[in-house]
Amino acid sequence: MPASQWQLNDEGRRSYRPPARRLKQYLPASLYSSAESKAVDTAMLLGKNLGVTPNRLPDLEEHHHDSEPFLTNLQQFHEAIDRFFANPGKLTYGTESADQGVERFDAAAESAIDGSDARKS
Structure with missing residues (x-):
């Protein structure tokens, strides 16, 4: 499977929490990710925690x-x-x-x- 199609694994789904806690203090108004599935999944988890709807932005990929x-x-x-x-x-x-x-x-x-x-x- 190409790297751009890799999925977020269980460890990745758990590891968003510490950065989310640190980011929350800055009250972000926007959140962007690439269209890569693992990035979208991470952004969705962060966005839910931060109360921000993530946007996909082409060219942010790896x-x-x-x-x-x-x-x-x-x-x-x-x-x-x-x-x-x-x-x-x-x-x-x-x-x-x-x-x-x-x-x-x-x-x-x-x-x-x-x-x-x-x-x-």
Whole structure:
């Protein structure tokens, strides 16, 4: 299964509570997530706890690496990620470089902050 389709597991469903408690003190008025199912599930749990309806915002997703096989060997995974960050301008893992991923994510976050993204759902 591609990484973008991974589901939130039981541990993930439990682990939202500490950040929710910390975030609650700031009285957030909005909450955004990517469209990835685990992010949506996390945002729904946080939103319910915070009394905020989450919005999905394209381009907030993780680094695009659905084209890569799932690396069960931890050393191989660490090597792939080390190469990825050691060469941020090069395509070494997935379909975007680290720099491209940061640029995409930054633009999405900025659009959420200034309210300019009409693609929110």
